[in-house]
Amino acid sequence: MSTPASICILRTSAIGDVTHVVPLVRTLQAAWPQTELTWIVGKLERKLVGDLPGVHFVTFDKGAGLAGMRAVGEALKGQRFDALLQMQVALRSNLLSLFIKAGRRVGYDKARARDGHGLVINERIPARTGEHVLDAMGSFCEPLGLKQTQVRWDIPIPEEAHAWAAEQLPGDQPTLLVSPTSSHSLRNWRPERYAAVMDHAAARGWRVALSGGPSAFERRMADAVLAACRHGPLDLTGKDTLKKMMALLVRAPMLLTPDSGPMHMANAVGGKVLGLHAASNPNRSGPYSDRRWCVDKYDEAALAFLGKPASEIPWGAKIEKPGVMDLITVDDVVERFEACASHLGLA
The missing domain is CATH 3.40.50.2000 (Glycogen Phosphorylase B;)
Known part of the structure; x- marks a missing residue:
């Protein structure tokens, strides 16, 4: 050809x-x-x-x-x-x-x-x-006539973005970056549950930073999360750009997020993702390179909301129903956080 x-x-x-x-x-x-x-x-x-x-x-x-x-x-x-x-x-x-x-x-x-x-x-x-x-x-x-046999991103990140990220997250203290909102509101977790996981990470000696875009919806979610936190995380909501977010993800070894753009940005730079999946199938739309640290309640959601297991519904079907993300508990996420931290040698 x-x-x-x-x-x-x-x-x-x-x-x-x-x-x-x-x-x-x-x-x-x-x-x-x-x-x-x-x-x-x-x-x-x-x-x-x-x-x-x-x-x-x-x-x-x-x-x-x-x-x-x-x-x-x-x-x-x-x-x-x-x-x-x-x-x-x-x-x-x-x-x-x-x-x-x-x-x-x-x-x-x-x-x-x-x-x-x-x-x-x-x-x-x-x-x-x-x-x-x-x-x-x-x-x-x-x-x-081609076949994609390798997966490579190498999305450029300007030096000024790296410099900004280094100012926000200085030193070598491990950072849990939390991006709590998806553009699909029914994929989002409860603010108080995010806060509980963030407090756990802080108590374990991690720096915790909250991120998000400049929209009013993301600001409201961030404020609700902050109000529920006992430890005061760094609030970067609305302060970054997409390139600055990429630089933050390079510096932060772990991201907590629902199925969202930042999930895939983190994966593209080699970050570990604590993905929250109940409304969507992580095997279809989770972090491509490594889904071990995701909480996967998709099959449970299919049974609870559709009356059949995930294997019997169309591939890629969304279960974006009110309350579906409540299937994910704080303990579920803390367990994945601890497993990932141990894997990284940061437990």
Whole structure:
């Protein structure tokens, strides 16, 4: 199969999913270093990956609606790609793909396609079930004749971000970084339970830092967690950027978080993740490299809320029901914290 001269990747969001695309970019670059890569990405997500070397980025402003799609079309005016990797099945992304000219249009298999996805593609990735999201995204190179056999991120982190992180977390005291909010509110744990685990870590001699974005929702969650803490953790909520968060994750050996973007950012820099999974399946969407430290109540949630075990529901089904995260107890998380700390030699 001949080397394509140009490939366009369409994956605009969200942070975790965009993180999963980076190894695919590395696979394409390693196999075909002369191929021109263009990535259509969201405004926020570009702040994380937009400095990847060898990739031309085009920003899609989803808040601008049709005008945002037209802006992408204008930015690509006169270009025709050898292949489009249409890696997002939402209706908005399917419509956006119509502004991209490409001979080969690779999309998801029929089981994972929706919202008219099949109408905007002419090839499909292999139909598989039981895959982690990152592996599914990695398979987008297979119709082109490649196979993703290595997973590498190496997302650039500026020196100023490392310097900022070192100011916040000086010295070599081990840090438990806590990112308590997912954009899906029903994946979030109770503030008082976060606080109980944070107090346990502090009592064990760990520095504890709370992180989060600048939104009002994240500020309210942070305030609720802080109000329930007996020990005063460092509050970095709203103070970091995505790059600064990456630098914090390099310095902190452990992250406590629900299924969220920071989970996958931490995994990308080799951090250990205490992931909280009841609403989502960690084998599909947990930290890719190492899920040993996650609390996995997904099967219990399937039985409690759907009346059947996880093995009998569709792969990747979300169980985002009120109260589902209450299946995860403080003791569950403390046990994983202690196991991970022992593994790191920090118990």
